Amino acid sequence: MGLRMTHKERANKLLKLNYHCSQALFGAYADDLGMDLKTTLKLSTCFGTGMRQGGTCGCVTGAMMVLGLAFDFYDPQDQEKEILSNKKTDEFMELFTQRMGGYIRCKDILGVDISKPEGMAKFRQDGLKQRICINALYASIEILDQMLQEQGIEQHNNDSDVVALLREEEMQSAFQRIYKKNRFRKRARQLIHETDKDISFIQFDIRRFKVINDIYGEKFGDEILDFIVGKLTDICNERQYFVNLRSDVFMVVTEQTKEDEIADLVERLAVELGEFKHVKLQYTFGIYTVEDKDMELRQMEDRAGMARKSAKENVMNNIVFYKEQFKELLYTRRFIEENMQAAITEHQFQMYLQPKYSISNNNIVGAEALVRWKHPERGMIYPNEFIPVIEENGFIRNVDYYIWEEACRFVKRCFVDGIEACPISVNVSRNHLHGDEFIDVLEDLIRQSGIDKQYLELEITETVNDQQISEMSNRLKEEGFTLLMDDFGSGYSSLSILLETPFDVIKIDKKFMDNMMVSEKGKLILAQVVLMAEKLGLGLLAEGVETKEQVDVLRSIGCDIVQGYYYAKPMPAEEFYELLKKDRMQV
Ligand code: C2E
Ligand code: CA
Ligand code: CA
Numbered sequence: 080m081g082l083r084m085t086h087k088e089r090a091n092k093l094l095k096l097n098y099h100c101s102q103a104l105f106g107a108y109a110d111d112l113g114m115d116l117k118t119t120l121k122l123s124t125c126f127g128t129g130m131r132q133g134g135t136c137g138c139v140t141g142a143m144m145v146l147g148l149a150f151d152f153y154d155p156q157d158q159e160k161e162i163l164s165n166k167k168t169d170e171f172m173e174l175f176t177q178r179m180g181g182y183i184r185c186k187d188i189l190g191v192d193i194s195k196p197e198g199m200a201k202f203r204q205d206g207l208k209q210r211i212c213i214n215a216l217y218a219s220i221e222i223l224d225q226m227l228q229e230q231g232i233e234q235h236n237n238d239s240d241v242v243a244l245l246r247e248e249e250m251q252s253a254f255q256r257i258y259k260k261n262r263f264r265k266r267a268r269q270l271i272h273e274t275d276k277d278i279s280f281i282q283f284d285i286r287r288f289k290v291i292n293d294i295y296g297e298k299f300g301d302e303i304l305d306f307i308v309g310k311l312t313d314i315c316n317e318r319q320y321f322v323n324l325r326s327d328v329f330m331v332v333t334e335q336t337k338e339d340e341i342a343d344l345v346e347r348l349a350v351e352l353g354e355f356k357h358v359k360l361q362y363t364f365g366i367y368t369v370e371d372k373d374m375e376l377r378q379m380e381d382r383a384g385m386a387r388k389s390a391k392e393n394v395m396n397n398i399v400f401y402k403e404q405f406k407e408l409l410y411t412r413r414f415i416e417e418n419m420q421a422a423i424t425e426h427q428f429q430m431y432l433q434p435k436y437s438i439s440n441n442n443i444v445g446a447e448a449l450v451r452w453k454h455p456e457r458g459m460i461y462p463n464e465f466i467p468v469i470e471e472n473g474f475i476r477n478v479d480y481y482i483w484e485e486a487c488r489f490v491k492r493c494f495v496d497g498i499e500a501c502p503i504s505v506n507v508s509r510n511h512l513h514g515d516e517f518i519d520v521l522e523d524l525i526r527q528s529g530i531d532k533q534y535l536e537l538e539i540t541e542t543v544n545d546q547q548i549s550e551m552s553n554r555l556k557e558e559g560f561t562l563l564m565d566d567f568g569s570g571y572s573s574l575s576i577l578l579e580t581p582f583d584v585i586k587i588d589k590k591f592m593d594n595m596m597v598s599e600k601g602k603l604i605l606a607q608v609v610l611m612a613e614k615l616g617l618g619l620l621a622e623g624v625e626t627k628e629q630v631d632v633l634r635s636i637g638c639d640i641v642q643g644y645y646y647a648k649p650m651p652a653e654e655f656y657e658l659l660k661k662d663r664m665q666v
Contacts, residue, residue, distance in 0.1 A: 086220045091213065093120075100212045101126060101137030104219055105144050111254030112148045113261055119144075136185050138219040142171050149227055149257055171222055178218040188215060227254070256325070263322035264376055267332040270318065271372050274334050278369040279341050280383035281331040283348070286361040286397070288327040293513055294546055295358065303327075306355045314351060328387075330380060341366060345398055363390040367401040385409055392467045415468045418454065423477055427453050430485040432503065433649035434658065435620060435642045438634050443662045445502045447538065447642060448486045449649045450478055466508075475508045480520055482506075486535060487528035489652055494530070499663050504536035504563055512539075512551045518558065536561040538586065541569075541576050549579040556581040563620070567591065568608075577615065585612055589623025589643075596629060606636040613637070 084092075086107045093103035098120060105123040109116040126140040146167050150160065175183065182188045189207055192198040202208070271278050285291065285303070292300040304327065311321045311329070318334040331348075335341050345364050353360055365387025369379055382401040389408055390399035422428055428450055435445040452460040469475045486503040493500035511517035525532055537555060539548070541564050552562055564582040568591025577585075587608065595601035612619045621633050624643030633641060647658070 086224060087217055090216050090220060094208065094213060094216065099124075099137055100216055101141035104138050104141030104216055107220065108145045108149075108223075108254075111258065112145070113258035114148070134185060135183055136179070136188055136215055138215045139172070139175065139183060142175070142219050142223055143168060145223055146171060146226070149254075151257070151261065167226060170226060171219075174222045175219060178222070179215060256323070259322055260324065263320055263330070263332075266320045268376055270320070270332060270334060271369065271376075274318070276334045276336055278372070279333055279335055280367045280369070280379055281333065281341070281345060281348075281364055282324075282366075282380070282383040282387045283329055283331075283362045283364045284387065284391075285327045286363055286391075291358065291360075299356075300327075303355050303358075303360065307352055310351050314347065330383065335368075341368070342398075349397075362397060363387055364398045365390055365401065366398070388412075391471075411464065412468050414457075415465045416472065419465075419469060419474050422452060422454070423481065427455070428478055428481055429453055430482050430489070430652050431649040432489070432652055432655040433642055434647045434655065435501075435640055436646045438630060438639050438641055442665075443501055443659055444640060445504060445536070446655060447649075448482050448503050448505045450482050451649075470508055470510055473510060475510050476517070479506065479508055479511065479517075483521065483524055483535070485652065487524045487530055489656070490530045490534045491528045492656070493659070498660055500530075500534055501659065502534050502536045502561070504538050506538045506540075506565070509540065509548065512548050515551070515554070518554065521560070522558070532559045533561060536563055536584075538563045538565040539582075540565040541567060546579075549576075552580045552582070566622075577617075582617065584618035584620055586642075587619065587621045587638075592621055592623065592629065596632060602632060602636070605632070605638075609636050609638050 089107040090103040093106045094100070098106065101123040102120050105119045106116055109119040112119075123137075123141055123144065126144065147164065150164050150167060155161070172183070179188055186192040186194075186198070189202065189211055191201045191205075191207070193202050267278075267280075288300065288303075291303070304323065307329065308323060311331070315321055315331065315333075319331060321329060321331045324330050331344075333341070333344060335344075345366070348364075349362055352362065365383045365385065367379060367382035367386060385408070386399045386401040390397055392408075429452075431449045431451050432446040433449060434443045435447065436442065437444050450462055450466075452462075452465060454460055466475065469478060483505050486505050490500045490503060507517070521535070521537075525535065537560050539552065539562060555562060561584070562580075562582045563584040563586055564577075564580070565586050566588040567585045569588040585608075587605075592605070595605040609619060618640070619638050620640040620642060621629075621638050622642050624630060624633070624641045624645045626645060629643075630641065630645060633639075650658070
């Protein structure tokens, strides 16, 4: 807690200076709320008089003020805030009443009525302030700290002294954040109303900040955030303000005269914030230019936020301007989040299988398992719609486990029915790769279904050279799994990652192949990739093959395994089962 006093210490000091409980409580939080102590004492005097009439304990009124300010509730139009604010107030009342043995009125807690002179005399004489009021104060502070902490920061469930200290510090940093946010909003409001120029909000965050934290450690992550704050302080002029909203999310508000001015600013941010200690940093930007200056500030911020989120889902574009249709996207996101759990329990997720063919003998040599979501009302939902959302919230793990289990079940069924099975490849979201729970899950699935490991292949999407993924892949390899590098050629580090990670098969991405097919030079590159794979002893598969011409080119350069609409689209497992049965009879 450093040099700063704790809330209890401050409250106690104020109580000893003869301030009453609501003043002591509110005053203890003055600093954290960005308020001047004198003002809090004056305000709480007015609100605290209720108790002198024998009414509610002043700790309650004091706490209401702290909560109200901390949760920034002032706007009757902001229903979400109102609900939160009411919930928090109720929560406090309940906990406080419990701690006070069921009482909340001053005279019940004290056992004397200080609105009467004789009661006041007894209160003084018996030193009830230091005996009873202090307990009510401490109880309030404990409850408030807990509630504010839950709101502002992740909770620790360990209760050692070290953690208690840490909590205090984190609490204070949570408060500082609230304070800075409020300051930013105050300035933004001022700017909006003072100027007749356009105003834009730019919200941005670091692409794959989680991954950076995982690789380089959280301390390095914090250094990056400090670096950004420093740079923003330099970059922003007197008509531009910024705030660090949470974690790696920043907001800038700026005045602008011309439309391309905003693009220039974003460009400058991307460049100046683009590298820290030799680590390249990429950002996603969401921009909202204010159309109606009377709109609620929070709504303006939200729109910049929506634009940022949509930029996050878009690999091709890292800058997105808000348009009305983003509302639509937000609804989709909410729909997914509200329905995903039921989708698992009600078996709405289904495994589709897309065959892989050998060009030379026209036989099925494998299949890829692809998830489909069949919603009873909305119909079929494709992975591109819901996977980005559930990857962000981690739910993808459950979906993957489900599909892996289905894939094992399918292979087992073939064996039981006496049909020669083919390997099924499943997608492994990068979400799994930062821990090793998924390896246990895979091993369990293999053991339970009793199938041979070679029938469950793993598709991993190549990404930037990622140490952790390489390590994890090495482990999978040691465990005897076959690894397919998905989407080869869609990124830029495809070649170097091959050195680090022991893939068995390269899946050439559809876009890469499409690009290469249009020119002679491209075909030459493709042929080189085939040669390289051969030299490295890697298997090769071309994805998204749609035309006969593509098949011919692939055949001519020696790429034999293909997957794509030209041969077959992904189909329900049942349909693939029939297809496989027919295929095996031909052999
Ligand atoms: P992916 O792994 O690259 O899968 C290939 C995608 O290309 C599939 O889209 C497939 O239907 C489509 N495709 C196959 N052949 C052709 C073709 O000839 N032409 C065209 N235009 N498209 C073709 P789908 O099923 O919509 O899946 C999209 C992506 O969603 C997948 O890309 C994969 O990244 C992800 N995904 C799908 N199922 C799962 C899953 O169970 N788990 C995880 N983690 N990701 C999944
Ligand atoms: Ca795949
Ligand atoms: Ca792919």
